[in-house]
Amino acid sequence: MNEIISYDIKPTKLIPNSPKQLLLYKNVFVQDGKVDITRVYDTFLxxxxxxxxxxxxxxxQxxxxxxxxxEAMIVVSGPGSIRWGVAxxxxxxxxxxxxxxxxEGGLLMEVNVGDVLIVPAGVAxxxxxxxxxxPDFKPLTGKARGIESDDPRAMVQNVELEGFTMMGAYPRGLNWSWEEKGDPSTFEACWNVEVPTLDPVFGVEGGIRKYWN
Structure with a gap:
């Protein structure tokens, strides 16, 4: 891995964003220009x-x-674009x-294979x-709330990649919902979501353990 880049994404009138930094890990799990998707899966778990x-x-989108x-996301094929922080x-x-x-504002980011994004709760x-x-996104492993297979590891390992494709993971035990706009009275709850014990890539050392504590 070459570098870690951090970004401060401030609240807007409609989006809580977070005092925790958005983290970008460059060139992770890449070998011969491709992501070792099975290794990513095993490391996250x-x-x-x-x-x-x-x-x-x-x-x-x-x-x-x-x-x-x-949320943790990794680009497994690309490139693609992500816009952060605005409704x-x-x-x-x-x-x-x-x-x-x-x-107004926000951050436009071009991403490519091997980019890992660690997204704090509340960041749009x-x-x-x-x-x-x-024209449309296409879930490749089910309906986005769990890998729909008796052998999820094998399904991920054998998924056919094309275009801009990402894999997403969440701290164990936490469920996710989809919000497009929020009321400022709810923002603080997003900011107070507990920091996981382990970073999805680095475990106990580095990553969120360094930047979010």
Whole structure:
């Protein structure tokens, strides 16, 4: 791994974001230009983060955040784009993805194979692929709340990757919901979500244990 980059994503009128930093780990689990997806799966599970989905992204996605859990995502094929920290202000996906019908500010990030994102509870994000011929996202392992297989490890290992695809995991025991806009009275609850005991990549040393404590 080459570097860790941290970002401060401040609250907006509609999005809590977080005093905890968004973390980007570059070039993780990459060998010969490809992610060792089985090694990622095993490492996340060993560190108490349960893999719940592998998804190929389309041209747009609604900006959203998870109020009750942190999230780890790794790019297993790419490249793609992620916009952080702001709410969409129109139901037209084209306008809020390619136009400016969204809150001011935010962070636009280009990501590629081997990028791991550690997302604090409350931080808004939308994952999308501006150049794909596939207009919609496509879950590759079920319905995004658990790998739908009697052998989830084998399913992840054998998934067919294309376009901008990510794998997502959450601290064991925590469920996630999808929120697009919030009331400031709820923001503090997001900020107080407990820090997991282990970082999904580094375990007890480094990562969230360094940046979030």
């Amino acid at each position: 060993k560190n108490g983060w349960d893999v719940q989905w592998v998804t190929r992204y389309g041209r747009t 609604r900006s959203h955040y998870h109020p009750e859990t942190h 969409d202000l129109d139901d037209d996906d084209e306008k809020h993805t390619y136009g400016d019908v969204r809150e 994000h939308k994952n999308y692929d501006p150049f794909t011929a596939n």
